[in-house]
Amino acid sequence: MAVREGQFDSIALSGLHFAVMAAWPGAIHEGGGEAIVIVDERGDAEQREALRRIASGEAKGPFEVFLNTYRIVGTYNAPFDVVIDGPRSRARIGDIVSLAIEAIRNPVTGAELSPMVVLPQGMVYRESTRYSSTQFRVADGLSYEYSGTDAAVAPFEWSATG
Numbered sequence: 001m002a003v004r005e006g007q008f009d010s011i012a013l014s015g016l017h018f019a020v021m022a023a024w025p026g027a028i029h030e031g032g033g034e035a036i037v038i039v040d041e042r043g044d045a046e047q048r049e050a051l052r053r054i055a056s057g058e059a060k061g062p063f064e065v066f067l068n069t070y071r072i073v074g075t076y077n078a079p080f081d082v083v084i085d086g087p088r089s090r091a092r093i094g095d096i097v098s099l100a101i102e103a104i105r106n107p108v109t110g111a112e113l114s115p116m117v118v119l120p121q122g123m124v125y126r127e128s129t130r131y132s133s134t135q136f137r138v139a140d141g142l143s144y145e146y147s148g149t150d151a152a153v154a155p156f157e158w159s160a161t162g
Contacts, residue, residue, distance in 0.1 A: 008050035017080035018051040033070030036141035041077040074141035101131040128154035
């Protein structure tokens, strides 16, 4: 998550990032998953704690619903290198996460497609553009690879009080 503009109580968070990486043994709603929280190391102590509270679900909001489906097994501070540019979006989070995406292509014509998913009652986002991941690896706290699978870019708005 790239915070374009925002704050938590009186703590400015604009320009910072956080991530939640999770894995479940089956369907998400069946639970039993594990997750890690990663916060932007550029933040000061107050900012990092605010991002951790948001990402962990402690601040209520969209991430709270996942607390019944996984347990958080680690929290990390790391540098974020994030570029959000449609099918050329990418992210590197320290040595923990690497993600690169590309457009989905029509298998007959090769044309780039940008399918949209609309979730009017979505918990984290309402609309997303779908892509394919060319690289998606998590390698610390959890270890998995989802390269070659679905990827999404989605703006979201969230507000609450701490």
